[in-house]
Amino acid sequence: MADRVILTLGTKKGVFVADAAKPRRSFALRGPFGPGVPVYSTLVDTRGTPCLYASSCNPFFGMKVLRSTNMGKSFKETKSAPAFPKEDGRTLANIWSLEIGGGKKELWCGVEPASLFRSHDGGDSWEMVPGISNHEHARKWQPGNGGLCLHTIIRDGSRVHLGISTGGHYLSEDAGGTFKASNEGVGAGFAPDPYPEFGQCVHKIARHDDAPGRLYMQNHGGWADWTGPGGPRPNIGVLRSDDHGYSWRSIAKGLPSDFGFPIIVHPHDADTVYVMPLEPATRSCPGGAPAVWRSENGGNTWSRLARGLPKKESYFTVLRDAMDIDRLKVPALYFGTTTGQLWIGREGGEKWDCLFDSLPPIHTVKVAVV
Amino acid sequence: MGPTPIVTLHVLGSLRMYCAGASQLAISAHTVRAALDDLERSQSALYRNVCDETGTVRRHLNVFVNSDNVRDLAGLDTTLTPGDVLTILPAVSGG
Numbered sequence: 499m500a501d502r503v504i505l506t507l508g509t510k511k512g513v514f515v516a517d518a519a520k521p522r523r524s525f526a527l528r529g530p531f532g533p534g535v536p537v538y539s540t541l542v543d544t545r546g547t548p549c550l551y552a553s554s555c556n557p558f559f560g561m562k563v564l565r566s567t568n569m570g571k572s573f574k575e576t577k578s579a580p581a582f583p584k585e586d587g588r589t590l591a592n593i594w595s596l597e598i599g600g601g602k603k604e605l606w607c608g609v610e611p612a613s614l615f616r617s618h619d620g621g622d623s624w625e626m627v628p629g630i631s632n633h634e635h636a637r638k639w640q641p642g643n644g645g646l647c648l649h650t651i652i653r654d655g656s657r658v659h660l661g662i663s664t665g666g667h668y669l670s671e672d673a674g675g676t677f678k679a680s681n682e683g684v685g686a687g688f689a690p691d692p693y694p695e696f697g698q699c700v701h702k703i704a705r706h707d708d709a710p711g712r713l714y715m716q717n718h719g720g721w722a723d724w725t726g727p728g729g730p731r732p733n734i735g736v737l738r739s740d741d742h743g744y745s746w747r748s749i750a751k752g753l754p755s756d757f758g759f760p761i762i763v764h765p766h767d768a769d770t771v772y773v774m775p776l777e778p779a780t781r782s783c784p785g786g787a788p789a790v791w792r793s794e795n796g797g798n799t800w801s802r803l804a805r806g807l808p809k810k811e812s813y814f815t816v817l818r819d820a821m822d823i824d825r826l827k828v829p830a831l832y833f834g835t836t837t838g839q840l841w842i843g844r845e846g847g848e849k850w851d852c853l854f855d856s857l858p859p860i861h862t863v864k865v866a867v868v
Numbered sequence: 869m870g871p872t873p874i875v876t877l878h879v880l881g882s883l884r885m886y887c888a889g890a891s892q893l894a895i896s897a898h899t900v901r902a903a904l905d906d907l908e909r910s911q912s913a914l915y916r917n918v919c920d921e922t923g924t925v926r927r928h929l930n931v932f933v934n935s936d937n938v939r940d941l942a943g944l945d946t947t948l949t950p951g952d953v954l955t956i957l958p959a960v961s962g963g
Contacts, residue, residue, distance in 0.1 A: 533882065557928050558928045559883070559918075559926065559958075560917060560926060578916075581916075581921045583921070584923065586921070587922060588921070589920040589921050589922055589924070590920070590921065
């Protein structure tokens with residue numbers, strides 16, 4: 499019986515693990531694990547005996563994948579990490595996403611430069627997925643400020659959705675064999691054409707199992723005031739699709755900013771979605787007053803959730819994978835900041851408390867009930 | 869070309885886990901490049917920490933022959949003589 503809430507925190511200086519009993523009154527922190535290098539992705543694999551994974555992005559000695567089979571008491575490197583074939587010419591610069599695959603020990607891994615790898619043995623060996631890694635667009639994608647990263651992997655039966663910055667949203671209907679750019683309605687602010695076929699700076703995509711076909715996207719917004727070729731692009735930052743990602747429409751109206759990084763969906767209600775609006779120029783909290791914004795009607799209207807959060811002088815950033823929500827009956831949200839704070843939003847984000855306030859800059863927060 | 873010189877590779881402490889704990893490895897090679905090729909064959913896990921997928925020495929590592937950075941010699945084509953000491957070190961960093 500699942501009775502613990504476990505958090506994996508990928509930071510600039512390694513991975514931390516925090517866990518608590520179900521009431522979530524207090525969390526015990528362990529770590530940092532790894533050689534003190536950045537961790538941009540973690541995964542809590544709850545299939546069978548729970549297993550934790552973390553990328554370890556060593557600027558000196560290359561990329562590694564760490565694995566824990568004892569609930570985060572210790573981590574060991576897997577036998578190998580994703581690597582491009584020698585003749586490919588590309589070299590792995592970062593590991594941005596780790597997700598479970600369909601097979602028993604299958605893992606999927608999104609990397610920088612934007613490519614996809616798959617493991618069938620829990621991360622001990624990896625193969626490149628050519629359908630996206632060698633896509634005809636792949637050599638035309640451009641890196642954003644964070645690098646050219648494949649950061650989002652969503653599997654839905656034989657459909658696979660990928661988020662690439664800056665590449666856009668790519669969709670496979672054949673379990674990852676082939677991919678097509680699927681960005682109708684997804685705006686770009688940094689190109690003369692406001693709606694290109696591909697090349698959008700998608701920040702994150704989320705979906706809910708109960709709403710087949712519906713997807714939410716946090717795109718790179720903040721282009722309402724653009725006066726150059728193509729004209730202004732208001733509200734291109736927060737989007738929704740109702741046709742499996744073939745077309746998208748804005749749901750940003752009512753938010754203080756359409757710029758942000760994470761977007762997550764309530765585990766028990768596909769109409770409830772959360773974003774963390776940020777000032778587009780500074781990537782920090784609008785007016786120095788952080789808030790998570792929630793829509794309970796699929797993005798038609800938004801409300802501000804800030805009870806317990808600082809009311810002023812707070813200018814952190816919450817990165818694309820640094821917000822998550824647990825699956826308990828009354829779920830709690832969690833977000834980590836670039837200033838090393840981990841916050842919990844109890845009662846679905848109604849009341850916020852700071853769990854840890856002096857961690858290294860936080861890149862990723864994942865939660866599971868195990 | 870004479871007999872292949874035997875040189876000593878000093879292994880950084882944090883990399884010894886990739887070569888069964890060895891602090892030194894004896895390598896027969898005429899050049900630094902050949903020494904890395906030998907490492908790829910004989911110590912592939914250690915090699916992957918030193919060179920990327922294309923066989924290039926990782927960007928933030930420096931390779932020394934005795935006291936000299938190979939960057940100031942002939943790069944990976946620097947020739948080796950018997951008894952040379954090969955050292956691979958991370959570049960200095962802060963923050």
